[in-house]
Amino acid sequence: MDxxxxxxxxxxxxxxxxxxxxxxxxxxxxxxxxxxxxxxLLVILLGIVGYLIRLERRLTKLEHQTKDDA
Amino acid sequence: MKWWKIASVVxxxxxxxxxxxxxxxxxxxxxxxxxxxxxxxxxxxxxxYNTFFTRPAEEPIRVWLYYNDRYALQARQVKPxxxxxxxxxxxxxxxLPDGKSFVLLNALVxxxxxxxSLLPAALTLRQVDSAEASLDRAWTDNPVTGLHxxxxxxxxxxNILYETIRNTYFHVPMWFVLLFLFAASVFYxxxxxHRPEVDLDRRAxxxxxxxxxFGILGLLSGMVWANYTWGKPWSNDIKQLMTAAALLVxxxxxxxxxxxxxxxxxxxxxxxYNIFAFASLVPLLYILPRxxxxxxxGATGNPAFGTQDLDNTMRAVFYPAIAGWTLLGFWIADxxxxxxxxxxxxxxxx
Amino acid sequence: MNxxxxxxxxxxEIVLEWRRRxxxxxxxxxxxxxxxxxxxxxxxxxxxxxxxLFWLIALFASINALVKSFVRESSDxxxxxxxxxxxxxxxxxxxxxxxxxxxxxxxxxxxAFILVTDSPVQRWLLFTGILALGSLSFSIAFTxxxxxxxxxxxxxxxxxxxxxxVVLPVLLTLLRLTAATFTPADLPLxxxxxxxxxxxxxxxxxxxxxxxxxxIWRD
Numbered sequence: 001m002d003x004x005x006x007x008x009x010x011x012x013x014x015x016x017x018x019x020x021x022x023x024x025x026x027x028x029x030x031x032x033x034x035x036x037x038x039x040x041l042l043v044i045l046l047g048i049v050g051y052l053i054r055l056e057r058r059l060t061k062l063e064h065q066t067k068d069d070a
Numbered sequence: 071m072k073w074w075k076i077a078s079v080v081x082x083x084x085x086x087x088x089x090x091x092x093x094x095x096x097x098x099x100x101x102x103x104x105x106x107x108x109x110x111x112x113x114x115x116x117x118x119y120n121t122f123f124t125r126p127a128e129e130p131i132r133v134w135l136y137y138n139d140r141y142a143l144q145a146r147q148v149k150p151x152x153x154x155x156x157x158x159x160x161x162x163x164x165x166l167p168d169g170k171s172f173v174l175l176n177a178l179v180x181x182x183x184x185x186x187s188l189l190p191a192a193l194t195l196r197q198v199d200s201a202e203a204s205l206d207r208a209w210t211d212n213p214v215t216g217l218h219x220x221x222x223x224x225x226x227x228x229n230i231l232y233e234t235i236r237n238t239y240f241h242v243p244m245w246f247v248l249l250f251l252f253a254a255s256v257f258y259x260x261x262x263x264h265r266p267e268v269d270l271d272r273r274a275x276x277x278x279x280x281x282x283x284f285g286i287l288g289l290l291s292g293m294v295w296a297n298y299t300w301g302k303p304w305s306n307d308i309k310q311l312m313t314a315a316a317l318l319v320x321x322x323x324x325x326x327x328x329x330x331x332x333x334x335x336x337x338x339x340x341x342x343y344n345i346f347a348f349a350s351l352v353p354l355l356y357i358l359p360r361x362x363x364x365x366x367x368g369a370t371g372n373p374a375f376g377t378q379d380l381d382n383t384m385r386a387v388f389y390p391a392i393a394g395w396t397l398l399g400f401w402i403a404d405x406x407x408x409x410x411x412x413x414x415x416x417x418x419x420x
Numbered sequence: 421m422n423x424x425x426x427x428x429x430x431x432x433e434i435v436l437e438w439r440r441r442x443x444x445x446x447x448x449x450x451x452x453x454x455x456x457x458x459x460x461x462x463x464x465x466x467x468x469x470x471x472x473l474f475w476l477i478a479l480f481a482s483i484n485a486l487v488k489s490f491v492r493e494s495s496d497x498x499x500x501x502x503x504x505x506x507x508x509x510x511x512x513x514x515x516x517x518x519x520x521x522x523x524x525x526x527x528x529x530x531x532a533f534i535l536v537t538d539s540p541v542q543r544w545l546l547f548t549g550i551l552a553l554g555s556l557s558f559s560i561a562f563t564x565x566x567x568x569x570x571x572x573x574x575x576x577x578x579x580x581x582x583x584x585x586v587v588l589p590v591l592l593t594l595l596r597l598t599a600a601t602f603t604p605a606d607l608p609l610x611x612x613x614x615x616x617x618x619x620x621x622x623x624x625x626x627x628x629x630x631x632x633x634x635x636i637w638r639d
Contacts, residue, residue, distance in 0.1 A: 032119065032232040036298045037090070040237045040291045044244070047287040051280075051402065059409055066416050263635050315585060322581045329572035339568050342632050343582060346564065349628050350586040353621055 075401050081394030088387045089239040095220055096121040097227030098189035101177050107198040108162050114145075114193070116156040116179055119227060121187075123150035129182040133158040134214050135175040135193055141167045141205075143175070144212035162195060163206030172196045178214060185220030189229065226381045230299055237295050238380075239387055243395040244288030245313065250396050251281035251403060252320065256348040259341035269411070271337035274344060275327065276406040278320050284399055285317045300365050308362045312355060319347045422509045429505065429513035434520070447485045447525050451477065455532040467540040471598050474533055475591060478526050478554065480580075485525055486518055486562040487579050490570035507637040508630050515563045515629070522555035543601040546609075550601065553618055554594045560625045561586040567636050586625065593618050 099117045106112060116133065123131065133156065136142035145158035156179065166173050177192035225235055255277035262270040292310065293303035304310060326343055330336035380388060437444065454477045458465075465473060530551065533539065541547050565583045572578060593614050600611045 032094070033298055034233040036234045036295060037236045037240075039294050040234075041240050043291045043294055044240055044287050047283065047290065048398075048402070051283050052405075055405055055409055059412070062409070062412055062416055066412075069416075315588065318581070319585045322584070325578070326568070326572065326582065329578070335571060338635060338638070339571060342635050343568055346628055346632060347582070347585050349624065350621075353617075353624065354585055354589045 074397050078394050078397030078401055081390045082398060085239050085387060085391040085394050089236050089391065092383075092387070093224050094120050094233065094235070095187070095224040095227045096179075096181065096184040097187050097229070098177050098179055098192065099229070101189065101192040104192065105194045105196065106160075106162055107196050108166065109164055109199065110162045111160070112162070113157050113159045115151070116158060116177060118154045118156065118179070118187070119232065121156075121181075121184065122153050123156050123181075124153050125183075127182045129218075131156065131182075132180045134178040134180075134212070135160065135195075136178055136214055137167055137173055137175055137209070140213075141209040142178075142212065142214045143208055161208065163208040164199075165202055165206055166195065166197050167205060167209060170197070178217075180217050182218050183221050184218075186217040187227065223383055225383055234295060234299060235384075237291070238384060239391040241288065241291040241295055242388075243392045244284050244291060245309075246392050247284045247396050247399040248281050248288060248313075248316070251277045251284065251399050252316070252348060254400075254403075255281060256344055259344040262337060262341045263345075266334070266338065268333075268337070268414070271341065272410050272414070273403075273407055274341060275324075276403050276410060278323055278344070280399055280403040280406060282317055282320050283402070285313055285320075289313055289317075296365075305365060307366060308359050308364045309366045312359070315354065316351060319351060323347065422506055425505050425509045426513050426516070429510060430516050433513065433517040437517075437521075442488075444521075444524070447481055447521075448528065450481050450484055451525065451529045451532055454481065455529070455536055458533070459536040462537075464538055467599070467602050470533075470537060470540055471595055471602075474530065475554075475595055475598070477533070478529050479558070479587070479591065481525055481529060482522050482555075482558045483562060483576050483580050483583070485521060486559070487566050487569070487576045489514055489518060489563050489566045507634045510637070511563065511567070511629060511633040514567075515559050515626075518559040518563050519556050522559050523552055526551040526555055540602045541598075542604050547598065547601045550594060550597045553597075553615070553622075554590070557590045557594075557618060557622050557625070558587070560622060560629060561590070564625075564629045564633065567633065571636075590618065590621060593621075 097119045099119050102115045102117070103112070106114070114135075131148050131150070133145040133148050134142045135145075143160060143163065145160050147159040149157045149159075151157050173195050174191040175193045175195055177189040178186060180186045228235055255274045258270050258274040258277065262274060289310065296305065296307075297303045300307075323340060323344055327336050327340045330339065458473055458477070530547070534541070561583050562579060565579050565586075569575070569578045569582060597611055597614055597618075600609055603609070
């Protein structure tokens with residue numbers, strides 16, 4: 001599961017920008033570069049969500065552990 | 071749920087809504103042709119951004135190509151071709167001011183509702199044929215006057231940036247959150263040295279960890295933004311380097327914490343390092359930006375976001391944005407602390 | 421401030437070092453080897469390159485020299501003696517000793533470096549002053565950091581990483597000041613703001629060390 005997430009993030013973070021970085025005049029740069037704003041926001045939100053997911057998983061594991069011990 | 075967590079959500083919803091929905095002020099993207107010669111009579115097209123030239127207006131749209139406060143050329147005729155293209159006919163004068171061989175003219179479009187829009191250095195005017203002795207009257211006959219202010223709330227238009235100016239509400243606050251979180255971390259480190267309680271050390275570590283998170287997010291979001299505005303994601307800009315330095319410092323903080331087996335010693339020495347490093351970061355953040363030029367706004371002298379960099383309209387969203395993101399940062403840190411407490415209790419370390 | 425204690429400790433450090441000369445010999449070896457590397461690489465560096473190379477050599481030699489500042493407290497007599505003294509006096513004495521050590525080191529490094537390359541330095545008095553100031557600044561930073569790292573694994577890498585934020589503005593200021601020594605001696609200079617910055621940093625650092633060191637020394 002973790003590896004799938006990692007691969008997806010890598011694809012998102014490396015492949016996509018590479019594709020869009022070359023064909024510049026078209027996608028990212030048209031419509032007033034609003035999609036750059038979208039991309040920036042996505043980076044921040046995905047980062048925060050990612051951290052929260054990590055925290056969530058560790059909490060759940062901890063809850064299961066204490067439940068087993070109790 | 072605590073009031074400040076609710077406040078963070080409210081502020082962030084406001085930031086996102088206003089930040090994304092408020093339109094940009096009308097601006098001029100470019101002018102075609104961008105080169106002209108003296109004595110020429112030509113129709114120049116002005117390409118607008120977020121303009122509505124064909125909408126009926128109570129006063130006519132006026133267009134100038136101006137050199138400075140004293141010398142301006144007004145268009146003879148202005149005709150909107152569509153909402154975003156304006157065709158202005160100019161009769162170029164016979165000679166240029168100050169006896170120059172070519173001048174850069176700024177484009178100015180004045181619209182009764184949208185206000186005045188400016189594009190600096192839009193057109194190059196060359197001196198062709200020999201110049202006459204006295205300056206052509208066209209330069210002074212129609213000075214720029216009676217410019218309108220825009221109606222309605224909008225964000226500034228900036229060439230190259232366009233809509234990405236909205237990133238000011240998303241990328242820039244990351245730096246402020248980082249500073250606030252690291253400051254909280256140092257605060258708890260100081261408290262820990264006074265009164266060595268485990269929870270104080272837990273808080274110091276948690277704030278440092280979330281601070282690093284926001285630092286990374288700030289760097290990454292900045293790289294995305296820079297890629298499409300500065301040309302490349304990393305330009306060794308001083309602010310980028312400083313953020314990287316701050317992150318290295320706190321990474322070292324965690325390395326230090328890890329190198330001790332005795333938790334009390336680790337907490338104490340890490341607290342000392344935290345204070346020392348933060349205190350020495352402050353002159354770094356103060357001195358370095360003044361040493362180097364930067365692509366970031368508010369550079370060359372003052373690294374903070376100066377008063378000249380922010381429009382009043384932007385401030386109405388920027389300050390709530392900082393508050394909202396900071397509160398969110400503290401909320402995440404709060405979760406991290408609570409997790410650590412549970413974990414320590416479960417492992418019997420409490 | 422216990423001045424007698426300060427000078428007594430300082431004297432003790434110097435005498436100890438002179439007897440066994442561990443640090444000195446290590447430093448000499450380090451400096452000679454680095455200068456040799458530079459010589460092999462290029463003996464005609466341009467002034468900015470000379471500046472950078474010199475200070476990088478000085479920086480890494482200083483780190484290596486000061487990493488072991490807090491190691492020799494193994495003998496019982498020394499331990500007993502330290503327990504009598506105020507930790508502030510102790511750390512200040514260490515810093516004083518380390519400053520002297522680094523001044524010797526930087527002097528040696530500059531002599532070796534100048535012999536081996538064309539040095540662009542023209543104002544020698546100023547250069548010596550900068551070396552002294554740099555030695556003081558590095559000494560404060562690395563002594564303090566090595567006191568923290570001493571409880572861990574005392575590695576030079578750890579000391580380098582931990583000192584990074586402190587050393588960076590100091591290093592950049594030293595580079596700028598040294599660049600000023602490349603101009604001929606008769607032209608006027610406006611380096612006072614930089615010197616003032618450096619002194620201010622040193623003042624902040626000393627204050628921090630004096631306040632924070634007792635917490636490290638608690639054991």
